[in-house]
Amino acid sequence: xxxxxxxxxxxxxxxxxxxxxxxxxxxxxxxxxxxxxxxxxxxxxxxxxxxxxxxxxxxxxxxxxxxxxxxxxxxxxxxxxxxxxxxxxxxxxxxxxxxxxxxxxxxxxxxxxxxxxxxxxxxxxxxxxxxxxxxxxxxxxxxxxxxxxxxxxxxxxxxxxxxxxxxxxxxxxxxxxxxxxxxxxxxxxxxxxxxxxxxxxxxxxxxxxxxxxxxxxxxxxxxxxxxxxxxxxxxxxxxxxxxxxxxxxxxxxxxxxxxxxxxxxxxxxxxxxxxxxxxxxxxxxxxxxxxxxxxxxxxxxxxxxxxxxxxxxxxxxxxxxxxxxxxxxxxxxxxxxxxxxxxxxxxxxxxxxxxxxxxxxxxxxxxxxxxxxxxxxx
Amino acid sequence: xxxxxxxxxxxxxxxxxxxxxxxxxxxxxxxxxxxxxxxxxxxxxxxxxxxxxxxxxxxxxxxxxxxxxxxxxxxxxxxxxxxxxxxxxxxxxxxxxxxxxxxxxxxxxxxxxxxxxxxxxxxxxxxxxxxxxxxxxxxxxxxxxxxxxxxxxxxxxxxxxxxxxxxxxxxxxxxxxxxxxxxxxxxxxxxxxxxxxxxxxxxxxxxxxxxxxxxxxxxxxxxxxxxxxxxxxxxxxxxxxxxxxxxxxxxxxxxxxxxxxxxxxxxxxxxxxxxxxxxxxxxxxxxxxxxxxxxxxxxxxxxxxxxxxxxxxxxxxxxxxxxxxxxxxxxxxxxxxx
Numbered sequence: 001x002x003x004x005x006x007x008x009x010x011x012x013x014x015x016x017x018x019x020x021x022x023x024x025x026x027x028x029x030x031x032x033x034x035x036x037x038x039x040x041x042x043x044x045x046x047x048x049x050x051x052x053x054x055x056x057x058x059x060x061x062x063x064x065x066x067x068x069x070x071x072x073x074x075x076x077x078x079x080x081x082x083x084x085x086x087x088x089x090x091x092x093x094x095x096x097x098x099x100x101x102x103x104x105x106x107x108x109x110x111x112x113x114x115x116x117x118x119x120x121x122x123x124x125x126x127x128x129x130x131x132x133x134x135x136x137x138x139x140x141x142x143x144x145x146x147x148x149x150x151x152x153x154x155x156x157x158x159x160x161x162x163x164x165x166x167x168x169x170x171x172x173x174x175x176x177x178x179x180x181x182x183x184x185x186x187x188x189x190x191x192x193x194x195x196x197x198x199x200x201x202x203x204x205x206x207x208x209x210x211x212x213x214x215x216x217x218x219x220x221x222x223x224x225x226x227x228x229x230x231x232x233x234x235x236x237x238x239x240x241x242x243x244x245x246x247x248x249x250x251x252x253x254x255x256x257x258x259x260x261x262x263x264x265x266x267x268x269x270x271x272x273x274x275x276x277x278x279x280x281x282x283x284x285x286x287x288x289x290x291x292x293x294x295x296x297x298x299x300x301x302x303x304x305x306x307x308x309x310x311x312x313x314x315x316x317x318x319x320x321x322x323x324x325x326x327x328x329x330x331x332x333x334x335x336x337x338x339x340x341x342x343x344x345x346x347x348x349x350x351x352x353x354x355x356x357x358x359x360x361x362x363x364x365x366x367x368x369x370x371x372x373x374x375x376x377x378x
Numbered sequence: 379x380x381x382x383x384x385x386x387x388x389x390x391x392x393x394x395x396x397x398x399x400x401x402x403x404x405x406x407x408x409x410x411x412x413x414x415x416x417x418x419x420x421x422x423x424x425x426x427x428x429x430x431x432x433x434x435x436x437x438x439x440x441x442x443x444x445x446x447x448x449x450x451x452x453x454x455x456x457x458x459x460x461x462x463x464x465x466x467x468x469x470x471x472x473x474x475x476x477x478x479x480x481x482x483x484x485x486x487x488x489x490x491x492x493x494x495x496x497x498x499x500x501x502x503x504x505x506x507x508x509x510x511x512x513x514x515x516x517x518x519x520x521x522x523x524x525x526x527x528x529x530x531x532x533x534x535x536x537x538x539x540x541x542x543x544x545x546x547x548x549x550x551x552x553x554x555x556x557x558x559x560x561x562x563x564x565x566x567x568x569x570x571x572x573x574x575x576x577x578x579x580x581x582x583x584x585x586x587x588x589x590x591x592x593x594x595x596x597x598x599x600x601x602x603x604x605x606x607x608x609x610x611x612x613x614x615x616x617x618x619x620x621x622x623x624x625x626x627x628x629x630x631x632x633x634x635x636x637x638x639x640x641x642x643x644x645x646x647x648x649x650x651x652x653x654x655x656x657x658x659x660x661x662x663x664x665x666x667x668x669x670x671x672x673x674x675x676x677x678x679x680x681x682x683x684x685x686x687x688x689x690x691x692x693x694x695x696x697x698x699x700x701x702x703x704x705x706x707x708x709x710x711x712x713x714x715x716x
Contacts, residue, residue: 050568210657240430240595240658245639245651267568270598274641274648293645311573315598315640316647318622322602324573328538 012228012261013039013062018075020061027333031057033285033340035075036359039229044255044262046272046293048308049282052329055265058282059231062263063102064092080228098131101222105234107214111206117217118202121186122179124224129178135226136181137168139188186224192257193220194250212243219250226258233265248275269312273297278365281305284330284340287359291366301368303345339370347372384454385557385589386419386442391451391461393434393441397662410661411437413613414451416688419557424583424590426604426621428597428636432658434613435593439559442591443477444468455557473503476550480562482542486534492520492545493530499552515552522585523548524578540571544578551586559591564599576603597640601625606694609633612669613661619695629697632670634705668698676703676710689713 020032032054039045049055060066062077064084077084080099084092104110112120125132144161147153167173173181183202190198193216206214215235222230232251236244252275255262264276272279272293279296281289281304289302300306307325327344330336336343342352351371359369393412396405411434419425427435440446442453444460453461460471479485486495496516499505506512517527523544534542543563550558560579564572580603582588594600600607601621608618609632617630628634635654642649656673659665665672668681680700688696691713701710 050570212657241597241639242430242635242654243657245641246655248641249651268641269569270641270643273643273645274651297643297645308570309643311570312643313573313576313596313598313602314643315601315625315637316642316644318601318625322573322576324577325570328540328571329568 010040011038012041012080013037013263014076014078015058015062016076016078018058018061018077019073020057020066021071021073022067023069023071024333029332030335031070031285031332032061033335033356035282035285035287037280037287037290039261039263040278042255042259042261043277044252044264044275046276046279047263047265047282048267048269048272048279050267050308050329052284052332053282054285055282056233057285059102059233059263059265063100063231064096094131098225099227100229100231101225101227102231102233103215103218103222103235106238107211107218108206108238110218111214113206115205116202117190117204117206117209118183118186120217121189121202121221121224122182124221125182125185126179132182132185133173133178134168136178136185137164137173139185140164140181141168143184143188186220189220189223190217192223192254193217194246195220210243211239212246215239215243215247216250219247219254223254223258227260230260230262231265232262234267235264236271237266237268244271251275269308281308284335285332286340286369288341288370289366289368290359295363295366299366301362301366301373302341302370303347303372304341307344383420384418385421385456386417386591387452387454388415388417388442389452389454391415391438391441391453392449393437393446394449407662410613410664412441412448413661413664415610415613415615417608417615417618419589419591421556421589422583422587423606424592424604426600426607427591427593427610428595428600428607429610430595430636430658432612432661433610434661435595435610436561438610439477439561439591439593443475443559444471445477469503473505473553474555475557475559476553476555477559477561478543478546478550478563481566482539482546483534483566485546486542486549488534491531491533492525492548495534495545496520496530496549496552499549503553505553519548519551522551522582524574538571539567540574543567543575547575547578547582551582555588557589557591559593561593562595563592565594565596572599579603597625597637609636612658612664614669614698616670616699617697619692619697623692623695628705629691629695629702630670630699631674631676631703631705633697634703635673668700676701676708 015035015037018032018035022029022031035058047055061072072085082095141164144157147157187198187202190201195201195213195216209217236247239247266272276293279291279293280287283304289305300309310323311325313322325344330340338353338355339357342348357369357371359367361367362373391412392414394408394410397407397409399406415438427438429435441448448461451461452459455471460468493516496519497512500512506515516530520527520529525541525544564575567575583590592604604621607621607624608615611632617633628637639651641651654673659672667683668685671677671681686698686700688698690696700712702713703710
């Protein structure tokens, strides 16, 4: 297999040869057919493809949220040095809580309608009290320092600071004190995702928020853990363009503020062009092309990527001739043999239906799985 | 321009939905979904209606199609006001005006095969009396939308999203309409399939001399297929212009912000996307004055007091704004009262 990493310490996540099938009444759906993926530190990796390409299944597998009929046949998912597919369930829980977080497409279905936003955030903190004690105390101390800088420190706050300092040096924290600190911590996070009046939103129920605000609340819940990896699955698809722009901006700002990598899953290439550093293009359970974002848009190599780029309507060009890819996404119970794109490909030749092309590096950092480029870039 | 050039002319259309509350179910307020819209569409033209969710674009298309009864205002189709017609009087217009909906998974009957889906409207409108004529017509229909006659015996679940949308388009064409309202016809489809459907719609318009009202939230799609575009915000058309003019030289600050928020599929043209803070206000309590005022960077006291009328900035280019704003320098001058 090709080595795709550039020094292991730079890579937050390495996925190797991941194969996933779903058992259904109609047959076995071969959803992922050997996916290789690397996410570097502090980068935004775009995972693009049409519906049914396997981008969400990739995310669900990394998250360990495959439905019951899904099965990982082979592969490795290495997050911060640990293979998630090998670990015991208890270790896995800790590594998932601390190392990764996810946000999904439709915030309305993922927020609990009968709990306030605040209680849904503090629930995460209080369920892992051991993990979070240090963090909530440190966060409050930073807050108090900030107040002092603004000259707003009062004797009461000074007393609190002294108490917190003793706590951080190992004294036992009372339940009540922990609750109070986790509330403050949660409000701080709501402020960090630029929600107006975070104290009020803390007490609000999800139905009182607009779509954009709900998605910010979801992002806040994900940030509680200060994750190393942030999986964003179509997070702006349910939002209007003006709100989408706000959320995308927030995402790029957060990446700078807290040291985290992002996998941005989307079907919208325009979003990829706007916020991603690198792009992986998926088709029918395979990654067909990986490149730096500028390189991919300037010099797409795989026939599928070319077709996809030619079919996007451009808001900045007039009278553009839109092209489309003939045919439609294949049925993955009986996937096409060899290269899964060959029945729709204009450049297919004898070898394509017989053999599956490997993902090879054709120029620096530009990988493509296509026989046309086996002897280097054509 | 003479009035009879327009196939459809909508004047000051209102659609308010009552909100009932309290023990007796009295009307306690209204959702002002469409609040005074005037648009006109020429024969053979595509008018795009764009806006964010909740701006009233779908309600507008449904009211124009008389799927909803307008609260007031007129809808003149080919010289006849259809806004108050009922039953037998309305039926001929039902044939001439058809609609394609957003979600082809919901808009086709899962228990009807393609043949009977396409024949049903012919029966309702008494077109092609003999069975043989209808069979021939149905075969021709599937061909012009890019399917083949083998597909006629199949049921909707056997088709992909793009193919279903082709069936929905064929169903609309079955009664030889002159006007088709397309409500987000490609939003549920993947980009490569979206391109197929858009070129099909363009081809059909030329071949069959159709007039479209194209409702969409996707500005890129609208730019590619609409001749003129109207931008809606909170139940009103705030700007209308030939599509090129609208995209190159928007006059309303909302249009400008909407265009600036659209991500471009070109990493070399990255911009600061965020042009608008906040969300669209509720259409229940619409504040007096300009509706966009609260989110507008150029608003003044005048905007809070009265609502602006439509000012003509150029031929066929109108916007509801008191000011002629130069978005580059940020300078603005008041337009003469209309």
